[in-house]
Amino acid sequence: MRVLLGPRNGDLADLYAVPRRPWLRANMVGTVDGAATGPDGRSGSINNAADQRVFAVLRAQADAVVVGAGTARAEEYGPADAPLVLVSRRAEVPSGLRGHEPGRVLVATCATAEHLEEARALLGDEHVLVLGEESVDLVALRETLVGRGWESLLSEGGPHLLADLLAAGLVDELCTTVVPRVIAGDGPRITAGPPVDVPMSLELLLEERGTLLARWFVEP
Numbered sequence: 489m490r491v492l493l494g495p496r497n498g499d500l501a502d503l504y505a506v507p508r509r510p511w512l513r514a515n516m517v518g519t520v521d522g523a524a525t526g527p528d529g530r531s532g533s534i535n536n537a538a539d540q541r542v543f544a545v546l547r548a549q550a551d552a553v554v555v556g557a558g559t560a561r562a563e564e565y566g567p568a569d570a571p572l573v574l575v576s577r578r579a580e581v582p583s584g585l586r587g588h589e590p591g592r593v594l595v596a597t598c599a600t601a602e603h604l605e606e607a608r609a610l611l612g613d614e615h616v617l618v619l620g621e622e623s624v625d626l627v628a629l630r631e632t633l634v635g636r637g638w639e640s641l642l643s644e645g646g647p648h649l650l651a652d653l654l655a656a657g658l659v660d661e662l663c664t665t666v667v668p669r670v671i672a673g674d675g676p677r678i679t680a681g682p683p684v685d686v687p688m689s690l691e692l693l694l695e696e697r698g699t700l701l702a703r704w705f706v707e708p
Contacts, residue, residue: 489538489701494692503692504663504703510570510637512554513661514650515546516678524647530563531645537694541667544665556627557595559646560585561706567592570642573633573650577626579607579616584610586610592667596629598622626656626708647680654706655684660686661705668698 495503497663506513512706517535518524522688526533535543547553557576558618565572566584573594574581579601595607598620608616619628643653653659664678692703 489694489696490699492693492695493690494694494703500541501549503541503694504545504549505658506549510630510634510641511639511660512641512643512653513546513656513663514643514645514653514659515543515663515665516647517665517667519667519669519671521672522677523671523673523675524645526640526671527673527675534564534667534671535665536667536668536699537702538694538699539628539667542663542665542701545634549640550631551640552636552642554596554633554641554643554649556646556649557582559619559644559649562646571638573617573629573631575626577601577623579603581607587590589662591615596624596632598624626653626658630658635707645678647676647678651679651681651684654679654686655682659686659706661703662692664700664702664704666700666702667673 517531517539519534521562525531552571552573553568556571557574557580564584567588573596575596579595580595580603590612594615596617596619599618600622619625688704689708691705691706694701
């Protein structure tokens, strides 16, 4: 990879180092025409080797990974090296995330969740975070995770969760990959939902075979 903007020294881990703690960053991939998923509805069908290397670096630096349950199901997630926190109003645990070592998977949900008791039975009470009555309080979620010592947080979407985190002022950094493809169609963008307006500054821009990888810091 070549550096187009940013420090010229250091490896990929240095270039993506967390500047301070606590820190919440999101990581999303899209095409040149703005699609966040391929024709199969998965981001895994549009990413490439460059994106996968950065994905691995970001996960290695994360104390916990936060992802919407729908995204985890669509992308067929398995457990990560860091604890995986599913955000779900229904307390749904996808089949691929059941039956693993306690503490590898958590659910952040609300008191009225349809599958609350099932999630507690699957994961254990201490790994089901009830944060709000009818919706998940994302401010409380970040505070709860930081309170557990997980100060470097990585969100992997999906688009609705990212928009909600941005709207709540909880995102410090957005990492983006733009792959050199145009796929048209009517698939989602990297954010979805009500409008938000969050100014950002470009801190790093890398390029590999037409793929552009960036770090955007949310302006204070």
